[in-house]
Amino acid sequence: MGEEFPSPNGKYILYLSCNEMRMSLWVCSPTLVEADTKRVLYDAPGDHDAGDIKWSDDSTEVRFYQRIYPNGSEGKYACLRIAHGEATLEYES
Numbered sequence: 001m002g003e004e005f006p007s008p009n010g011k012y013i014l015y016l017s018c019n020e021m022r023m024s025l026w027v028c029s030p031t032l033v034e035a036d037t038k039r040v041l042y043d044a045p046g047d048h049d050a051g052d053i054k055w056s057d058d059s060t061e062v063r064f065y066q067r068i069y070p071n072g073s074e075g076k077y078a079c080l081r082i083a084h085g086e087a088t089l090e091y092e093s
Helices: none
Strands: 002-006 012-022 025-034 040-043 048-055 061-068 076-083 086-091
Touching: 012 048, 012 061, 025 061, 040 076, 040 086
Parallel strands: none
Antiparallel strands: 002 012, 012 025, 025 040, 025 048, 048 061, 061 076, 076 086
16 A cells, blocks of 8 residues: 655655554655656655655655654654755754
């Protein structure tokens, strides 16, 4: 189970790999890859859950709300900034 969120320019894809942690509780961890090469730019640990995925119009940033299992109530917004073939994760306040 999972979803794909391609960037507006089609150069990147944010994949959500979903795993059932408990009955009816799914955690969907984000992985950012280059679409052509499948090179991984960011791969979150399996206990990180992402939702509310939003790409910037120029495909240089992807924002999402991130929670960490099992204490998912204390989530925060995160942003992957893409530049020079690298992705940097920054948390937003």
